[in-house]
Amino acid sequence: MTHSKLKAGEVAGTYHVTSPVTETDIITMAKRFARRKLAKGRKITQPAQVFEYLRLLLQDYEHEVFSVLFLDSQHRVIRFEELFRGTIDAASVYPREVLKAALAYNAAAVILVHNHPSGDPEPSDADRRITERLKEALGLMDIKVIDHIVVGSEGCKSFAELGYL
Structure with a gap:
């Protein structure tokens, strides 16, 4: 897919499709926009802000992927990175x-x-245990775990919203 199929509209955040696109093109474009929404400098004020982007990026994997959104002291994104890949039910x-x-x-x-x-x-019991271990390890270096989001095709669950953190 090339950028030539998409042209910015007059209103910010709108686009015109300039030539025929396939489903794959649309999904590729959507994932590109989702990555852009998680790009460096973007401020995250609440978990729900990133749910749809994370779902788009992670829900189709057939294996578990553990990722981290690294944030600065103002909760602006430094980087989004997939750190570990696992099997169909664990990483x-x-x-x-x-x-x-x-x-x-x-x-x-x-x-x-x-x-x-x-x-x-x-979230599973194993998810809760690893979150506690990570919170403990990162806490030693004054790095705060502000949430752990579990993504599924049925939606997202936030540890912070569930009261697990």
């Missing part, structure tokens, strides 16, 4: 690697994100 997450990446990006806070290929975004 090994290593707190040391998450901490290393957070320090490398000089993050003050993080939003943890992973998908459930089953489609059900309900």
